[in-house]
């Protein structure tokens with residue numbers, strides 16, 4: 001992790017400057033930082049992270065943000081536009097997820113701050129509904145081992161036991177039989193991913209749907225990653241299994257507008273088949289001296305700007321825009337997956353579409369990671385088994401990127417075979433986010449050090465406090 005590249009370049013503010021600085025000077029500094037940081041992904045060599053990469057689209061959304069960035073979406077009497085934006089973001093996403101197939105209940109959703117926000121809100125709603133209607137006091141959820149750590153975070157925050165169901169090592173998909181074996185009277189929901197972050201593969205959601213119905217538990221589909229690309233894959237005729245509200249056991253779906261929705265960072269959607277479940281999230285403190293306080297979910301004040309920008313970005317792209325981008329992303333991913341498959345030393349995990357992961361049975365795959373890093377690629381490291389993955393986004397669809405990937409990969413395979421033969425160990429390790437080091441959960445000191453560096457306390461606290 002690069003630490004403080006700006007320390008020597010720009011003034012470090014350890015306290016508010018007595019006199020404010022000229023805006024032109026501030027803007028010049030920020031432009032310099034942004035240009036340098038954008039250059040890292042403009043090459044198309046960074047996995048995921050930058051889903052859109054189109055500066056015109058960003059500029060358009062930023063302009064719409066600017067009109068409402070100062071508006072508090074909590075105060076709808078003053079900012080009724082937030083109701084239009086949030087309601088229509090949800091309606092458009094419900095439509096993508098085929099909520100038209102829902103009968104007997106009225107769907108309802110909420111816009112949150114990101115995928116983690118959507119998952120946290122979903123788990124909280126299941127917990128409180130199960131307590132209210134089923135008297136569950138020691139709730140548990142069953143998640144595929146491959147499902148996102150945000151579910152573990154929800155367990156940690158909300159006192160929910162997280163049971164992990166194994167994935168088939170060959171397909172990377174959760175074993176529905178194992179899920180069934182983990183459900184008991186205190187299970188509030190089971191989880192399936194469409195697709196999962198590690199492998200981009202889609203759990204057997206139809207099977208999980210049958211299971212959830214039979215056992216009377218909720219089924220949350222984590223489509224944070226796939227929600228805004230897989231539906232277009234289906235329209236394009238790709239082999240995408242149904243994972244949305246067309247399956248009667250699916251009770252909620254998370255889909256991130258800030259990933260393949262191409263929005264600015266900071267929004268995601270959480271959709272419930274039954275708005276009654278959504279309503280569990282409502283909070284009211286009627287007795288506060290500051291007045292009656294109510295909010296729809298975990299957050300208090302929220303920016304109207306993010307709702308405006310997300311709405312505007314979606315409406316500007318339209319279905320055809322999303323479909324066009326999806327088509328190029330799927331084609332590029334296919335090209336890159338083919339490049340991996342052309343090497344008998346490499347093995348693609350499962351049957352991916354827009355994000356792929358690969359390992360090797362012949363050498364340590366982190367030799368490939370190391371070599372690719374040296375060529376400017378920022379792949380993501382994985383463990384159990386060690387593997388590397390690439391989430392294909394729009395920057396990879398630029399001319400020449402997939403070809404460069406194939407050429408660099410061929411050289412990386414040769415390098416890895418040589419290093420393995422020489423008995424050398426790779427420099428990189430496996431940790432979510434690709435930070436080298438072979439981190440384990442016990443390494444408390446290490447995580448504290450990394451987080452402290454990220455939050456920049458050493459750098460920016462006043463000298464006396466250090």
Ligand SMILES: *Cc1c(COP(=O)(O)O)cnc(C)c1O
Nearest residue numbers: 114115116148195196197224225
């Ligand atoms: C990114 C992701 C999340 C978490 O979303 P954040 O926006 O990073 O909070 C959850 N699930 C999947 C499958 C994801 O890819």
